[in-house]
Amino acid sequence: AAGVIQSPRHLIKEKRETATLKCYPIPRHDTVYWYQQGPGQDPQFLISFYEKMQSDKGSIPDRFSAQQFSDYHSELNMSSLELGDSALYFCASSLGPHSGNTIYFGEGSWLTVV
Amino acid sequence: ELKVEQNPLFLSMQEGKNYTIYCNYSTTSDRLYWYRQDPGKSLESLFVLLSNGAVKQEGRLMASLDTKARLSTLHITAAVHDLSATYFCAVDSFTGGSNYKLTFGKGTLLTVNP
Secondary structure, eight states, X not given: OOOOEEEOSEEEEOTTOOXXXXXXXXXXXXXXXXXXXXXXXXXXXXXXXXXXXXXXXXXOOTTEEEEEOTTSOEEEEEOSOOGGGOEEEEEEEESSSSSOOOOXXXXXXXXXXX | OOOEEEEOSEEEEETTOOEXXXXXXXXXXXXXXXXXXXXXXXXXXXXXXXSTTOEEEETTEEEEEETTTTEEEEEEOSOOGXXXXXXXXXEEEEEETTEEEEEEOOOEXXXXXX
């Protein structure tokens, strides 16, 4: 079965550079979530989208922005990168934001800022 | 703000033994998720618990939810080495409008020794 696809899987950037992560949800899923997981930490909610509109915002720095496109894929843009942004970034998708359906996570994108 | 507490955070057990991981949360929620994560890997959905008294079992794992006590348990029966991983509980919380987000516990690092 199709899963949540994230790209790139690994990314190395220098401080103050910009990075873009992409997420392709499971077909027919209309809700996308972004989470950040630091080393040895639990995943922290960043932002979510439902039907191409931002639905909720968590602890996302102002340097980060995201959007969901007409084909439901989403991109997370990170600018002025800092060393502390190094983390595993997960995208997840579900059918509806509050249906209680399973939320499926992608494999994650490893961002290393040097 | 929703708090999700898991204990223990570290669990070392012998093969064949039984043990329980606990997940307490601080505000009302009717939906709780359990995920498994292998090192450097994605979050694999194990269980979705949608109502008070829900009990689900898959193989050697059984999860339950008591919404009145705000407590979920993940019970491991006759542990095997393949169960070694980090287990997260995550609580679905309403954030306004039609928006929900997952708040994760800190995770329980389970090591099953021969």
